[in-house]
Amino acid sequence: MSIAIVQGVLNIPGSQHKIRAKGIEKPSFPENYTLIDVETTGLYPWRDRITEMGGLKVRHGEVVDTFSELVKFPKSNYVPPFITKLNGIDEAKIEAEGMPVKEAIEKYRYFIGSDPIVGYNVNFDLNFVYDLTQKFNLPVLSNDYVDVYRLARSFYPNERHNRLLDCMKRLGIAESQEHRGLDDCLDTKKVFDKFHEQFKQDHLLRAHEMVKTLDLGQEWPDIVKQTQVFRSPFRNKRVVVAGDLEIDKLELANAIKNLGGIVQDEVGSDTDYVLIGDHDRFRTDIVDLTKAKSLKKSGQKISIWSEEYFLNVLDNWARS
Incomplete structure (x- = not known):
């Protein structure tokens, strides 16, 4: 068997243990799920840190619980100025209000549980959360997930940009974005709900077709x-x-x-x-x-x- 991508997941014979054992992306509209969003100091989990964790627990389409914590690390909580300018989170705020990282990730992992995960460009968030759960020997974050960004690209196939804010503007939700964990979760749910109302079968079919299945080795x-x-x-x-x-x-x-x-x-x-x-x-x-x-x-x-x-x-x- 050669190197392949099956339903959006890389399959590497003999080396599967080298990649994150995340779940499978399943474009859909589940009634029960946990929606997540994390703020970070940058793009790379091996170098950058989570500064804030946000989440919504949704049952039958309604929010029944929320999660919002700034995350404090033991050695450094430096935040690049351009990140602070974007979301208002700085080192002083984290030091004063942040929850120690071990406690924060334990609570966050418990909050997520075994639910399907929903998020916007959610693979980014999953990488950061996955690595922290592994660092503190918590249950593997292998939950299947829905990427609302994938749904947006399916719903707006001719648009060059499909950022969360772009969708919020097009759907009449808001003209600005807070870039904070819980706020972004609430905005993502509004977009997700609008898509649920407006999606037709061909939109969902297009989203499924966009999830890659390829033989890379041939x-x-x-x-x-x-x-x-x-x-x-x-x-x-x-x-x-x-x-x-x-x-x-x-x-x-x-x-x-x-x-x-x-x-x-x-x-x-x-x-x-x-x-x-x-x-x-x-x-x-x-x-x-x-x-x-x-x-x-x-x-x-x-x-x-x-x-x-x-x-x-x-x-x-x-x-x-």
């Missing part, structure tokens, strides 16, 4: 590549595979090519990414790795990705 015809590489992280990127990876390198090369990437035999001045094994970063006997480090040190914009990091990037694309 070489695609050019016509297929042209239709599938939308938002690919490897489109027009030059990639070198080096070191000891667990996945089949031929299938990996095909996957990169299918996603619009260019596989190089060796690192050069135009290389964008070098993929290495999870235990290779400090090895000195991998020529391409040594060269990549030297080029990076001299100022070249070149990224060195471990196999695990690469697979999670690919899984995020699969779920997009």
Whole structure:
């Protein structure tokens, strides 16, 4: 079996343990669910932090409980100024009002329970929450989910932008967005409810068709590549595979090519990414790795990705 995407989830024979074991996206309108939204200091769970957790517990379409907590970490609660400008959350506010992260994630995970999860561009939120639940040995966040952003793209297929605020304006809900956890949850539910009222069968069918199912390990015809590489992280990127990876390198090369990437035999001045094994970063006997480090040190914009990091990037694309 080759590298594949099945119902929006990356399937990697022998390496499935390297990616987050999140649930499956199921475009639908459940009556009972938990809606989530988190505010963060940036885009990347491995580097950035959650600053606020928001949630709604919904039963038969009605809100029966809410969750709203600022999150305080033990070492640093620095918030970049542009984030503070966006949502008003700063270090002083977190220090004064925040709940310690361990307590906050335990309560948040309990609040979510086994419900289907709903959210806007919810894979972003899931990554941050998933990693925190793993860090504190809580039940795996494998709940299936509904992405309201997917529904928006289905409902407005000809619109270039389908941000939450765009939908709020189009649906007559509001002209501005607070960018706070609980407020965004409430706004997302309003959009979700409007979609539920207005969706027709073809809208829902289009949303289901947008959830990817692809064989990445087999070489695609050019016509297929042209239709599938939308938002690919490897489109027009030059990639070198080096070191000891667990996945089949031929299938990996095909996957990169299918996603619009260019596989190089060796690192050069135009290389964008070098993929290495999870235990290779400090090895000195991998020529391409040594060269990549030297080029990076001299100022070249070149990224060195471990196999695990690469697979999670690919899984995020699969779920997009």
